[in-house]
Amino acid sequence: MSAEPELDADRGRLRLAEPTLQALIAHAADPVAAVLEDDALPELARLRAAGVIRGGESHPALAGALAAIVRPSLCTLQLSYDGRAMQGWASYEDAALLLPAPEGADERRTLLAVHPTLLPGALARLVGLAPRPRPEGAAPVSYEDGTLDGVIRRWRLEAAWTLASGTAGGTTLEMVDTEGGIWLLQPTDEGAPMAWPVTPTFAWRQLVRVVMRRDAATAAA
Amino acid sequence: MSELLETHRHSVTGFELPVPAGWERSEDVDACALVTVEPPRRDPHLRANVVVTLEVVPEDEDLEGWTLRSLAALADSLLQAQVLDVEALEIAGAPARRALTHYLHADHGGAALEQWLLLHRGLGMVISCTTAAIEYDDLFDLTHAIAEGLRLP
Numbered sequence: 001m002s003a004e005p006e007l008d009a010d011r012g013r014l015r016l017a018e019p020t021l022q023a024l025i026a027h028a029a030d031p032v033a034a035v036l037e038d039d040a041l042p043e044l045a046r047l048r049a050a051g052v053i054r055g056g057e058s059h060p061a062l063a064g065a066l067a068a069i070v071r072p073s074l075c076t077l078q079l080s081y082d083g084r085a086m087q088g089w090a091s092y093e094d095a096a097l098l099l100p101a102p103e104g105a106d107e108r109r110t111l112l113a114v115h116p117t118l119l120p121g122a123l124a125r126l127v128g129l130a131p132r133p134r135p136e137g138a139a140p141v142s143y144e145d146g147t148l149d150g151v152i153r154r155w156r157l158e159a160a161w162t163l164a165s166g167t168a169g170g171t172t173l174e175m176v177d178t179e180g181g182i183w184l185l186q187p188t189d190e191g192a193p194m195a196w197p198v199t200p201t202f203a204w205r206q207l208v209r210v211v212m213r214r215d216a217a218t219a220a221a
Numbered sequence: 222m223s224e225l226l227e228t229h230r231h232s233v234t235g236f237e238l239p240v241p242a243g244w245e246r247s248e249d250v251d252a253c254a255l256v257t258v259e260p261p262r263r264d265p266h267l268r269a270n271v272v273v274t275l276e277v278v279p280e281d282e283d284l285e286g287w288t289l290r291s292l293a294a295l296a297d298s299l300l301q302a303q304v305l306d307v308e309a310l311e312i313a314g315a316p317a318r319r320a321l322t323h324y325l326h327a328d329h330g331g332a333a334l335e336q337w338l339l340l341h342r343g344l345g346m347v348i349s350c351t352t353a354a355i356e357y358d359d360l361f362d363l364t365h366a367i368a369e370g371l372r373l374p
Contacts (some may be wrong), residue, residue, distance in 0.1 A: 200321070
């Protein structure tokens, strides 16, 4: 049995369990087909009781986010950080983030409706992007755990998209944030990735590029 | 974005800054030495802009202290301000700081504010470049060319 969903419409937030989320997405994609699935009926009842679905439609605070999940015309995102994972979906008009459950809480995750222009900032906040020293004379190093001192976190952002032509694309950005500076990880043929000293401004530019598929596609070309 | 830059010489203090030709330009905005704004586009959007301010800095305050105080003040004037980077560098032959901040613009969503701060003849000069967050990368070369092109009298 799933925990009950909790809607905070003013903040565009919905805490919900995985089965409830799947029912909500199915309902957003095809409300008629969703109610024909026996397994979904208890979840849809919970969503109605919580005010998430009203009159057969999703609450306006979440409708755009759900549309982005159903049709992520800009990109989908997967962010791994601190042993946790966040998913994202973006169209040019709307975006949604699915944040991991807080530590020590129940299994419900938080679905957050955001405007696409806020995605880079939201990602920067999640990975704790902040001023860091510039290591003097730092050179790229072959990276393995323990190579760099003072590691704050290692994070990895993956983006995927499908162009109007049907061509699929994607890109990955991986960083190690340390007290002494921030490092970009790049895969090598030898196995261990190379760590390159970069700056928070560089990381921010890359976050913007990942979200803005046009630039990511250009960069990958 | 490719923009032709032309030098603007401030009518009172004499500093020179390369600014995009065709951008609106004014020295008559309250509390600002110079404001230059990208022309409107067809769609509603955050118009990229460059603002130069000059202020008296207490004699006992150095560049680092003034920078930290200025950045702390952003939290009072901007929604959800998040300082992303601070860098020590030199522009116009003077020690300076560059600070990058993300904040929530009430009308246009995510915005990036990049500032260059330096002290000159007892005045603190701030060159502030604001862009939509998702256009930061597109406008990076332009805004850096503007700030790094500063010439002091």
